[in-house]
Amino acid sequence: MVGYMSRRDRFRYAVAVDMIVLTVREQALQVLVIERARKPFLGKLALPGGFLEDGENLDQAAHRELAEETGLDAETLHIRQFRTYGDPDRDPRGPILSVAYVALMPDLPIPIAGGDASAARWTPADDLLSDPAVLAFDHHRILSDAVDSARDLLSHTTLATTFCPPEFTISQLREVYETVWGIELEPSNFHRKITRADGFVTPTGGKASSDGGRRATLYRAGPATQLYPALLREHHPKNARQAGEHQELSTL
Template sequence: MSLTVDLVVLTVRDDRLHVLLIERGKEPFRGKTALPGGFVRSREDSDAAALRELAEETGLDGRTLHLEQLRSYTRPDRDPRGRVVSVAYLALAPDLPLPVAGTDARRARWTPVADLGPGDLAFDHARILADGLERARAKLEYTTLATAFCPPTFTITELRRVYEVVWGVSLDARNFHRKVVNADDFLVATGTRRVPDVGRPAALYRAGGATVLYPPMLRAAAQHPVART
């Protein structure tokens, strides 16, 4: 039995939820789109392998991302090379630069999640991606994870767009503002404002020290569903 890691790396680009994908340069599934990942070496654990594979296949430094273990995938026939167990990871980050492919990846790119169809991904990566998306969407309800999609300082509008893009809903701006500024240690006002080219200056915030969002921001209470991105 062999052990691999696979990575679901999500970011918000151009107001759409994107996932990091590679084009496989080796068999099996040569030329097929897949999540970045690879085999765990004999002298490393899965965490170290996830960071290494992310750097080798995309040129991204996983230490700058929010990175957490998602789950393990053990179905006997999930890999045509034999019995291969995969430990999947979920990574979240603000809008990142274009990745650079390397090692066994021909090409690395950001792809809008909504543009992916059935059968587009190699192995069981469609299931892994679906699980990663649901983990991210669920954690936005009860944790402060939404700030992982934001730059160090951000406006309330930018934070609201994270929720709207990840959840695929339209949120009431005033109600959202009231909830997030009153949540315990969720946001910290920087005392500065961003002056846009057009419109009024907007107050800037940074992430507070809380990891649990209280009170929670429940998807069931979100208004005006729109097409998921």
């Protein structure tokens, strides 16, 4: 029994949480990153996160680390546990199991660095994903998985509304899809399919302000969480319209 316990202790993992906070800013899908103030990877960009403290559960640790390192309040975010990463060599300090959380909100404020972070800022996700060496640890893989998941979820859930303000126009919702998917969508086709999707959006009865043109109808998120039929995206560059190609949003 003593030998068994020693063997188990030798392979015990430490537990940490990492946060992937996504928002739409400046017409781009952006992610919250920090500049590490400690070794390992001193001065390198990373996702906010850290180790569990005594008496904490995973959700409490994720909320605390986000507040300490960025000044953002997790209670105001659409946050969910995403995936667990446990490769033995993912951290030079030893075997560390990381539970990743994804948080989504529209146009979040400028973060305030603290804790293990010397700086915190929003950065376009595509810029970080273009070079696997930019982020510390295995955070390039974690971010890539989270962005792929968000793009897929937009097809068959109502996730896109979490990137919008409480009241929004169909054009604003379309901009979310275009930004996250990296394509352009034909406006009238998108409007028709979104407003026909059962429970996706609900008219508020109000109209958006206008500079003289036709005032657009305001909507809020509807009761549905899943979309059927799903919305499909085409893998085309976002400048497709400039090239004269109008992309249609299709359904299964």
